[in-house]
Amino acid sequence: MTAALALLCILLAGLSLMAGPVWLPPADVLRGLAGGEGTAAIIVTDIRLPRTLLALTIGATLGLAGAALQGLVRNPLAEPTLFGAPAAAAFASAVVLAFGGASALSLALPLAGMAGAFVSVALLFLVAGQRTGIIVLLLAGLALNAFFGAATALVLNLAPNPFAALEIAFWLLGSLEDRSFVHLALAGPFMALGALLLASQAKAYRALTLGEEVAASLGTDVARSRLAVAAGLALGVGAAVSVTGAIGFIGLVAPHLVRRAAGSDPARILLPSALAGAALLTAADTLVRLVPATTEIKTGVVTALVGVPFFLWRILRIRRAEEGA
Amino acid sequence: MSGLVLDRVSVSLGGQPVLHDVTLAVGAGALLAVVGPNGAGKTSLLRAVAGLAPYTGTMRLGSEMLGGGPAAARARRIAYLPQRSELAWALSVRDVVLLGRLPHGDPFSGATPQDVRAVAAALDRLGLAALADRPVTELSGGERARVMLARALATEAPLLLADEPTAALDPAHQLAVLGLLREIAAEGRTVLAVLHDLTLAARFADTVAVLDRGRLVAAGPPEETLSDALLGRVFGLACTRVAIDGRQVPIPLARL
Incomplete structure (x- = not known):
């Protein structure tokens, strides 16, 4: 399963290096990667390679973040997007873009993104409290999403010039266009650190299968796991959003796709x-x-x-299961 | 003495005292039934012993104090089975029981021979060996309750806390589980079980602790503690007695 997915990633990465306004045959891509010269090589190494690498790392971060959050809150509907983290990261990044005078290539952007994501995750756990069900978490996430969405709109309103506003508006839609190795260097280390934090709690996700009390009785420090996941989400999702803008639903779809083949073990x-x-x-x-x-x-x-139709379909299945039970 | 000793243990929930100055000793090798009307503080007592609720007073297990110390060390010494078991993911029976080995390491990335043996023994004792590879979510309520008990047994802790372990079970399995708890106690472990069924408590327990509105009102052998006077005063019940296994076991007849 893991090997097949890794192979799929390599194939898609290859396709991603070939695809674009100019189709490049595999031979040109390989020549470019091997340090060849010429237009094709420049397209491959300077334009497409950073974009492909960012897609792989950010996608992996989002997929991992979804699986980790689902493990922590013990619910297959959990997704960073639904809990307001990307919205908050986008808001913080938009503030920096509009008023900070920072270019889209400065370290201020991922730092702002992570700070925003951290504030929202901390707020979420603070508002929703311990031992809350998914409904309360989702409602708290809905409120945070709405709040940061409105705050971002306010930033657009107050942006010093219309071009900045337009730039932010497009950036918010989520894209990997024209991203470079600088972006990868800026966000990569934070995403790696976030991924390490999220993965470090694997044993806790497993113990939490039986609920927080039993997990605690099995020796899990639930509060520390919560903090580690909050920090991991903030680092990973915050850094990812500061590079790409808001890209949603990967965290919801990815764990679901693999659960059937890899088993339910969180x-x-x-x-x-x-x-x-x-x-x-x-x-x-x-x-x-x-x-x-x-x-x-x-x-x-x-x-x-x-992602949205997929999410609705999941809800429908859960509703049917509940009606059947 | 070995076993569990509680000295003036009090618990408050949200500023509201729910357990006052409980002092109690249970020897190793004994099955203690905790009984009492709804809201008497039975679950709070178990949660406090499990380290899940803050308490004042002291607790000792064998020669060591409970409370404080690393969580993993406590988890190896105390297995806790809550009243209602959650199960978030469709794990197999074997994997759920394997979770009971988490305090000893990470049995999922590398199960030690001891992990394997403990899981097999727990499955076997609860008659779950044939179901080991089934997802727990596909089992009946009673089977699920047995899986959860097997999970708690797999920890092989010297102290087992079970909150209403018979609640979801049919009569035959209730007898089987209580017989099993007594067997486990006889191996030298201490077992605390919250029970609602006074007949079963009197029949199987070595010691019965009666809680009423947060206070321990009686503790001792079942014949002494579950007197007609106490059953009337605390439970509001009139009982008749039947001799089972040489014990005079109360059977509730009517509300007083």
Whole structure:
């Protein structure tokens, strides 16, 4: 399963290096990667490679974040997007873009994104409290989403010039267009650190299968796990959003896709879920380059268009299961 | 003495005292039934011993104090089975029982021979060996309750806390589980079980502790503690007695 997903990621990465306004045959891609010269090589290494690598790492971060959050709150509907973390990260990044005078290539952007995500995750756990069901968590997430959405709109309103506002508006839609190795260098270490934090709690997700009390009686420090996941989500999702804008639903879809094959064990699905997330985002980002349109369709739009019906379908299945029970 | 000793243990929930100055000693090798009307503080007592509710007073298990110390060390010494068991994911019976080995390491990435043996023994004792590979979510309520008990047994802790372990079980399995708890106690472990069924408590327990509105009102051998006077005063019940296994076991007849 894991090996098959890794292979899929490699294949999609290859496709992603070939696809674009100019189709490059595999031979050109390989020559470019091997340090060859010429236009094709420049397209591959300077334009497409950073984009592909970002799609893989950000997708993996989002897939892992979804699986980790689901493990922590013990519910397959949990998703960072639904809990307001990306909205908060986007708000903080938008503030920096609009008023900070920072360029989209400064370290201030991922730092703001992570701070925003951390505030929202901390608020969520603070408001929802311990031992709350998914309904309370979702309602708290809904409130945070609405709040940070409105705050972001306010930033757009007050943005010093209309061009900045337009830039932010497009950035918010979520895209990997024109991203470079600088972005990867800025966000990569934070995403790696976030992933380590999220993965470090694998044993806790497993123990939490039996509820917080039993997990605690089995020696799990539930409060510390919560903090580690909050920090991991803030680092990973915050850094990812500060590079791409809001890309939603990968964290919901990826764990679900792998659960049937990898089993329900919340620790065993972490790696497959990260790989599935990487594959999903790389596929979505390749797809937007293949759709003929005057301006490139935003990747975040594609993931939401696919993710939202999927989410509704999940709810429908849960409703049916409850009616059947 | 070995076993569990509680000295003036009090518990408050949200500023409201729910357990006052409970002083109690249970020897190793004994099955203690905690009984009392609804809201008497039975679950609070178990949660405090499990380290899940803050308390004042002291607790000792064998020669060591409870409370404080690393969580993993406590988890190896105390297995806790709550009243209502949650199960978030469709794990197999074997994997759920394997969770009971978490205090000893990470049995999922590398199960030691001891992990394997403990899980097999727990499955076997609860008659679950044939169901080991089934997802727990597909089992009946009673089977699920037995899986959860097997999980608690797999820890092989010297102290087992079970909150209403017979609640979801049919009569035959209630007898089987209480017989099993007595067997476990006879191996030298201490077992605390919250029970609502006074007949079963009197029949199986070595010691019965009666809680009423947060206070321990009686503790001792069942024949002494579950007197007609106490059953009337605390439970509001009139009982008749039947001799089972040489014990005079109360059977509730009517509300007083």
